[in-house]
Amino acid sequence: MSTDVLVCGAGRTPFGRSEASGRQLAVSAVNAALADAGIEWSRVRAAFGGSDSAGLADTLVAQLGLTGLPFVNVKNGCATGGSALVSAVNAIRSGMADVVLAVGFDKHPRGAFDPRPEDWGLGAEYGSDGLMVTTQFFGMKIQRYMHDHGITPLTLARVAEKAYRNGELTPEAWRRKPVSAGEILDSGMVSDPLTRFMFCSPGAGAAALVLCSPDVARTLDGPSVTLRSAAVRTRRYGSFEVFSPSIPGGELTSVSRDASAAAFEEAGIGPGDIDLCQLQDTESGAEVMHMAECGFCEDGEQERLIAAGATEIGGALPVNTDGGCIANGEPIGASGLRQVYEVVQQLRGRAGEHQVPGEPRVGFTHVYGAPGVSACTVLSR
Amino acid sequence: MDGALTAMTTPPRSPAAGLQGARCSGCSVALYPADVTCPRCGGAAQPLALHGEGTLWTWTVQRYAPKSPPYQEPPGGFRPFALGYVELVDGVRVAAVLDVDDLDDVRIGMPLTVTAGDGVPRARPNAPTGANSPREEGP
Numbered sequence: 050m051s052t053d054v055l056v057c058g059a060g061r062t063p064f065g066r067s068e069a070s071g072r073q074l075a076v077s078a079v080n081a082a083l084a085d086a087g088i089e090w091s092r093v094r095a096a097f098g099g100s101d102s103a104g105l106a107d108t109l110v111a112q113l114g115l116t117g118l119p120f121v122n123v124k125n126g127c128a129t130g131g132s133a134l135v136s137a138v139n140a141i142r143s144g145m146a147d148v149v150l151a152v153g154f155d156k157h158p159r160g161a162f163d164p165r166p167e168d169w170g171l172g173a174e175y176g177s178d179g180l181m182v183t184t185q186f187f188g189m190k191i192q193r194y195m196h197d198h199g200i201t202p203l204t205l206a207r208v209a210e211k212a213y214r215n216g217e218l219t220p221e222a223w224r225r226k227p228v229s230a231g232e233i234l235d236s237g238m239v240s241d242p243l244t245r246f247m248f249c250s251p252g253a254g255a256a257a258l259v260l261c262s263p264d265v266a267r268t269l270d271g272p273s274v275t276l277r278s279a280a281v282r283t284r285r286y287g288s289f290e291v292f293s294p295s296i297p298g299g300e301l302t303s304v305s306r307d308a309s310a311a312a313f314e315e316a317g318i319g320p321g322d323i324d325l326c327q328l329q330d331t332e333s334g335a336e337v338m339h340m341a342e343c344g345f346c347e348d349g350e351q352e353r354l355i356a357a358g359a360t361e362i363g364g365a366l367p368v369n370t371d372g373g374c375i376a377n378g379e380p381i382g383a384s385g386l387r388q389v390y391e392v393v394q395q396l397r398g399r400a401g402e403h404q405v406p407g408e409p410r411v412g413f414t415h416v417y418g419a420p421g422v423s424a425c426t427v428l429s430r
Numbered sequence: 431m432d433g434a435l436t437a438m439t440t441p442p443r444s445p446a447a448g449l450q451g452a453r454c455s456g457c458s459v460a461l462y463p464a465d466v467t468c469p470r471c472g473g474a475a476q477p478l479a480l481h482g483e484g485t486l487w488t489w490t491v492q493r494y495a496p497k498s499p500p501y502q503e504p505p506g507g508f509r510p511f512a513l514g515y516v517e518l519v520d521g522v523r524v525a526a527v528l529d530v531d532d533l534d535d536v537r538i539g540m541p542l543t544v545t546a547g548d549g550v551p552r553a554r555p556n557a558p559t560g561a562n563s564p565r566e567e568g569p
Contacts, residue, residue, distance in 0.1 A: 161496060174549040176500025178527060179492055188490035196488070196538045240490045286470040295462040296487075297470070298521040411531060 052142045055266045055273040057427070058086025058259030059393045064377040065223030067253040067352075071103025071156035071380075074110045078255035078383075079152055086259040087269055090114045093259070094146030094238075097133040099123035100382035103156040106133075118233040127329075127418020128281055129153050130256065130385025134426065135279045136374035137260050147262040153387075154255035155380030169292045169420075183419075184248065184332075188240030191334025195242065195428035198349035200337055202242050206230035207355050208333035209235035209247045209375055215362065216376025218403035223252055224376040247333040252378030256386035258393075274393045277427040282308040284421025291419045299308075304423045305329075309343040309415060312425035323427075324409035325395055326366065327388035329417040336360075340368065343415050343425070367405050370395060383426055388414040396430040435438040449480040449546050460522040480520050483556070487523045488551065489514030489536050510537050516544050517554050526553040 052134060060081025064073045069077075075098070083090055090113050098106030099122050107120040125132040130153035137149040164183070166176040175181055194200060210230045216222035228246055236246040266273045284290060287302040313319055322344065328343060330336035337355070341348045345366055354360065360368040371377065371391040393413035394400045411429045451462040461482065468475050495501065495508035512528035514536070526544050528536030529552050530536055542553040 166500060173500070177502040178549040179496040179501045180513060180525065180527075180550055181500060181510070182492060182496050185490050185492060189488045189514065192490060193488035193538065230462075238491070238493050240492065294525050296515055296523040297459060298517060298523060 051152075053263050054138045054256055054276045055142045055263065056083040056276055056389070056393050057261045057266055057269050057273045058084075058088060059257070060085055061221055061256040061390045063221040063223070064254035064380060064383070064387070067156065069253075071154045071253060071255070072109060072112070074156070074240055074253060074255035074259070075106065075109055075152055075154035077102070078154065078257040079109065079113060079150065082150070082259045085271065087260075087271055088148060088259055091116050093148050093150050095137070095140045096120040096150040096152065097136040098122055098150070098152035098154075098257075099129045099133060099141070100153065100155045101126065102153055102238070103382065106152055106154075108153070112292050113153040114180045116283065126420075126422060127381055127416055128385065128422040128424045129382040130387075130389075131281050131416050131424020131426070133277065134258065134386065134389065135281050135424070137258075138276060138279050141260055141262055142235055144165060147265050149260045149262065150257060151386060152255065152257040153382040153385060155382040156253035157251035157380065160249070165346065171292060171294065175292070175294070181292065182240070183291055184240040184243065186333060187248075188243050189333045190289055191332075191338065192242055194334065194338050194348075200349070200352050202234060204332040204337065204352050204355050205242065206233040208330070208336050209233045211361060212330065212369060212372045212375035215370055215403055216234050216372030218362075218400070218401075219371045219376070222372045222376045223378045224372065243332050243334060245292045247375070249331055249374035249377075249379045250336055252380055254378065254380040254383045256383045256385065256390050258389060272397050272430070274396050275429050277318070277429055279424070279426045280308050280311035280315060281422070281424045282311060288421050289420040302392070303342045304421050305339055305342040305415060305417050306344075308423035308425045309350055309413075312359055312413070312427050315345070316427035318411065318427065320413075322411055323366065323413045324407075324411050325370060325392065325405050326368055326413040326414045326415070327373065327392060328368055330369055330375050331379065331417075333375070335417070336368060336373065339415060339417065362403055362405055370400065370403050370405060381384060381418070383418040385414070389418065389426060389428070392428050396428060443513070448482055449544060451478045451480040451520065451522065452476060454480040458469075460518070460520040461485065462522050462524050469520055478520070480522070480524070484516040484518040484524075484542060484544065485538070486528070486538055486540045486542055487515045487517040488538060491533055491536075496537060514553070516542050518544065520569055526551040528552075529554045
């Protein structure tokens, strides 16, 4: 824990539909991150990375260069990027390496994510009766949350409206056309209360980070960002997850609550110290609930905060300044590192049209995915 | 939760017997479907016939036909259907398709009875929904 770890290079590709393969996108992101750091591939001493469905990261050495470095494949669902990042951090802290790469990439066809009941340990009837649909879970989780905490459909629409507005300002985003709250509410119900434009779509993209020790950072020209903490957690008993035949009674537990608390504890700061954040927004409801689960507000406060513009780029706590998953789409392996890329650029003052004003100093990222896994980071300049 | 998910490899149904769950002999939590170990404490769990009565904890509506396979359209074709979690008096929330006459009537807190059958658990409103309307004809 004693050794500081710095992000000295960050790269990403545009997200969306692409003619390029997932591996080609990964190579582009890695080369962009290396160029950003001003470091040659031959100087990288260890690498960690993965995709959910676009191939093995360690095969990228064929394009990057056969330098003999250790390259570990990570396959951890939506936490693939976060798990690769935690591994890279630990490689530096342990003294294994002083320059380390973390890369995440993916490429999903239109309408991807076709879960099979047997892969989830479920009886075939859950598929044949129509319960193997991920959007049902998102709808049911926010439905209960709205009931308990007074969140309205207009607030869900405002979250997506902000995502498309921020996407318009982000050159690498997929959805770059503003959509009004009214259009979002009228876009067709998918899984009540969530409409079509409130969801992200499976897509393609890659993101990469070059991490280094303080000694290496001092030799580099570019501005580095300190990775104050990175934490990954899996669910505890009592959480509400996708494709569950039942949920335990009583108060729900939250893996996002656990992972964010661990990240804040390790960093030695709290949610009140954060200037901007990235929260998993698979759909609008997720962003609303994750604001509270990660400690940025009390349950129910989102209704007032979002209406008042608190989560906008110029607000008190900008959330998903690059448009998040809703505007960037969801290449599963890449999303977690795309979030860190965005916060790194914001802290360096390099976010262009979607730059948060006032020279933000501390940022936070959060991914959440099936079947109950979350990864969080705290970054500062 | 791992135990609860993986346990579905053993179909819990017995059409006449209602919902076959389990209760942990150590920490007393109710499980559905039945499992031999408790996912909370790791203790041994014993079979338990769950009471089917409960209230609706959350819900959504499946508005479009799910991808087939694995989905199998019912005779007569797909119609939007409600689904949700029913909080049973035994202390567990069970996923079920909601057999209601009108999707607009679905409310959190409504009393329902969950039964096991040939497919996933199904929940029906407790109070009669119409004098002579057979509930099997709900959406």
